[in-house]
Amino acid sequence: MNYILITGASKGIGLAIARGWAGRGYNVLLVARNPTELESAAAAIRNDFKVDAQWRSEDLGDAGAPQRLLDWCSTSGFAVQGLVNNAGYGSSGAFADLPLDGQLNMMQVNMNAVVALTHLFLPELKKHPKAWLLNIASSAAYQSVPFLSIYAASKAFVLTFSRGLRYELRKTPVSVTCVCPGATDTNFADRAQVGVKALKAAEKVNMTPEAVGEAAVKATLAGRAELVTGVINKVGAFLVWLLPKGLAEKTAAGLYE
Secondary structure, eight states, X not given: OEEEEEESOSSHHHHHHHHHHHTTTOEEEEEESOHHHHHHHHHHHHHHHOSOEEEEEOOTTSTTHHHHHHHHHHHHTOEEEEEEEOOOOOOOSOGGGSOHHHHHHHHIIIIIHHHHHHHHXXXXXXXXXXXXXXXXXXXXGGSOOTTSHHHHHHHHHHHHHHXXXXXXXXXXXXXXXXXXXXXXXXXXXXXXXXXXXXHHHHHTTOBOHHHHHXXXXXXXXXXXXXXXXXXXXXXXXXXXXXXXXHHHHHHHHHHHO
């Protein structure tokens, strides 16, 4: 059977994306770290949508995880027709003050795992008459964000990588889409430990994971190259492009410092 494999799929945007695919009749493979959440999410999807939903607990901070996922799919007979690279996290604070191992782990999850999974699964994706690669970046990908420097840079990498790969694969069955959510009602802010000013600013433009997930699946199936979710976030991305970089960075620093 054909499946859509989604990382970071136990809750938040990842789970919403998984349910969006399942609601359209696609079988799904859920990947995240928490086995209890994964088991519950998969059971709910099977019950709600009458499709197959399997799960595997993996930490993408481990460089060996992408190969283990490929091996799992191969030995289990899961034909992967779509790959959603959603797993990622942020950490706020001055670069010099944050532990190096934490920042390197963030780069492993946000960038290296995306590259490894994409490279490993592309041969399988190309076997299908139509296949999809969906990478989740962030509205932070459009500018540098002081005190969130590594996270923003990692998401800029995802966006640029997706754009280049889409062109490379334009004559293949694989359609590449990059979705850039803005503030979303998930646990991102708690894990990143962002400050009060950033939280208050986010409250004004917060989207639900369900809205972002539905928009992401729609954009992918429509073959769109890129999507910034939410009208205000689209305006913000345009203003960042329009305004002097120094002003955009100063504004962002005021939220996260």
